[in-house]
Amino acid sequence: MGGTGLIVDGYLDEPACLGVPPYVSPHVRYLWGVFVLNGWTPRYLTVDSWRGMGPRERREVLGSCDLVCVVMGTSVPGRYLGGSPMTLSELKGLLELAEGMGRPALVGGPISRGYALRGGVKALPPQSLSLPHGVLVRGDLEMGLHLLLREGILREGATRDYAFVDLVAPLGAPLIREHPCYPYVMCELETGRGCSRPEGCSFCTEPLYGGISWRRPEGVAREVEALHGEGARFFRLGRQSDLLSYMGERGGPTWRPNPAALRELYLGIRGAAPQLKVLHMDNGNPLTVVSWPDEAREALSVIASHNTPGDVIAFGLESLDPRVVALNRLKVGAEEALEAVRAVNEVGSRRDGSSLPRLLPGLNFLVGLAGDSKETLEHDMAFLERILEEGLMVRRINLRQAMVFPGTPLEGLLELHPSRVGPEPFRRWKRRVREEIDREMLRRVAPPGTVLEHALVERQEGEISFARQIATYPLLAGVPHPLPKGEVLDLCVVDYGYRSITAIPYPLRLRDSTPRLLQAIPGIGRRRAQALWERRNMPLDQALEALDDPKLREEMKAYLA
Structure with missing residues (x-):
């Protein structure tokens, strides 16, 4: 006979997934599905809801459950309006209360690889977080929970495959009704994980998941159908490192795009959610665009034909300084990046009436990488000026400071090639980009009347x-x-x-x-x-x-x- 399981959403943000309101991550939905699969009754609350409770109400919530699961962690820096990720001190307070009440707890998500809340700092390794023994789950929390409920044993490092995800994901759809933003909640969808390149970028935690694996279109469609049945109308294909490589072929510096599989994915989602209002994406690799120009343009055309307006393909450029690119194994140099930006503009810049363009690139830059300097900032600024001069559009420019996580190559590289960009030069450069680039770009992307x-x-x-x-x-x-x-x-x-x-x-x-x-x-x-x-x-x-x-x-x- 099952018990009651409490899912506490501490929010997460990692290179290929977002779970801060109004977004809801697939991680918490999978946990709900695991509880249902094993005959348990799931409950869900966000860390913001937890913050709003007094001591008595918190004890009542914990007292009503038999097991607590917390999902949290940020491995990329971000600024949020819809919610604030759970802090380490808040997590410890919850765990202490649960332990005092005799309620076992499990913690997973990006925090299992380290803890940091802002860029420009070295993440605390998991072993230094001072959490109770056995609480922090390495591997996939949803699989660890499943084995614990099924066999009574918590297996360290247990990982799931997509057959398992396709089983529990539709069962987790009812969770969205408990989200504070419901029905205006963005459902983050998983299509793949891992890195599509033989060697990933120095700072990124995605390669720690191993080589890339893809989820089949029919599995995604079944989950979307279940979510749509629960009232979901907003979807983002965000849980993957490069959507252009979806179900592609190995070979070359990145996977060769498979436009037919991508079309099947989008048509499956459209068929499963006929009343959807938003269908967007997140990550794409500019190296895929320049390595496979014909296939990539066809893949971009598929996306721009089946998405909804205002979509963004986020390109992780990080730096365009040739030395920094080489040291940190980044994806592309300036000329290749410009070619990728041109390609997306050619395919996706059309508008439907007064809407935003159908699909535009977003650019990510990262300061604090091995070997970067003030000259690096000038390289990046020159690139942005070229985009303006050519009349191209980018949807957003994200300027961040690196988080240094245990197990990533950046941790060791910085000892040999330290970053020479301090906080003040970064702030000045950031202000310059905002003043000289961003405002004009906003006028292009969203002219008056948009x-x-x-x-x-x-x-x-x-x-x-x-x-x-x-x-x-x-x-x-x-x-x-x-x-x-x-x-x-x-x-x-x-x-x-x-x-x-x-x-x-x-x-x-x-x-x-x-x-x-x-x-x-x-x-x-x-x-x-x-x-x-x-x-x-x-x-x-x-x-x-x-x-x-x-x-x-x-x-x-x-x-x-």
Whole structure:
């Protein structure tokens, strides 16, 4: 007879997976499926829900379960609006309480390889975390849990295969109903894991999973069908290191793309989730694009034909300094990176009406690698300037400091070739990129009038509400109007910051507007906004007669209803 298992989602972020709200990782869903498979009753809560509980409520929650599983860990640095990853001290507090109440606990996820919460630091190795003996599970927590429930033995280092994932993943779909963001939750989907290159990048933890393995399209489709049946409408193919290599052929510096298999994957998802609202992806390898140009372009075309607008293929460039590329076994140099950016623009830059482009590249840069210096930053800046000069678009530029994890080559390389980029040069370079590159790129990607669908309000500061699309790498939008946290609405772009945009609800109903919202529209100053607002109860055409410019009156129809 089974018991009750509590899943605590401490959130995770690793090179090929995201599980911070509104994202929900596959890891916690698999655990739910394992409990169901073994006749147990699962419960789920996030670390943010745990933080909101008082001592009495925490004891009641732990007292109602027979086993606790915690998933947590970040192995790439990130900034989050929707939630904060669990800290080591919070984990220890939970474990101490569980131990005191006689409740066994298991901990897994990226923390099993080390612990760090920010970039620019060396991660604490697992053995130095001072956790109770036997709590931290090496290998796959879902398989360790399954064997424990099935055989009564916790096997160290147990790993699962995709036959097992395909068994438990559909059973884990009901978990999403317990997520605080439901139904506006982004379901991260797994298609593969491991590195597709013979030797991975020096800093990356993905090669620690071994050589790449792929999950078959029908298994993904069955999981999506189950999630869709539970109300999921937002999906991202995020759990893989290079989607372009999906089910490809070994050979060369990366796997040769298999556009037919990729098409089967996307069509299977579309068939399993006919009411989906978002289908996005994450990682792609620029080396795959330049190594297999014809096959890669066909694969990109498959993605851009079956995804939804605003999609991003994230390219981990990390550095374009030739010396740093060689020392750290990075993927491409500047010319190859530029070729990959061009290819994605050629295939994916088209728009459906007023939406964001269908598919654009995102660029990741990493400071703190072996051998980098101030000259490295100049190499990277020169590359970004070339992108601007060529009129190309990139959806986002991510500038981070490396986390150094035990078992990665970077740990030893830094002893021989230390990074010579300190915190202050990094901050200055980052500010320069934001001021000289990002703002102009935002104008290209999201010109005034661009509509951002399914934006989730995540916080409010004074009269400004901050929202982001339920999407891959969503733009941060500031709305000059108080909106309730958790509301989902469409937004229209009206202005720009360095990494964010100003937007207004779309369509903006004149009768529900405010002078401040109207003033945010391009071409409308304070006087015109006040005149329009005073006519807010009139029919729109009649109200617009308050504007003295016929061209402006016509342009306003794109924003107002």
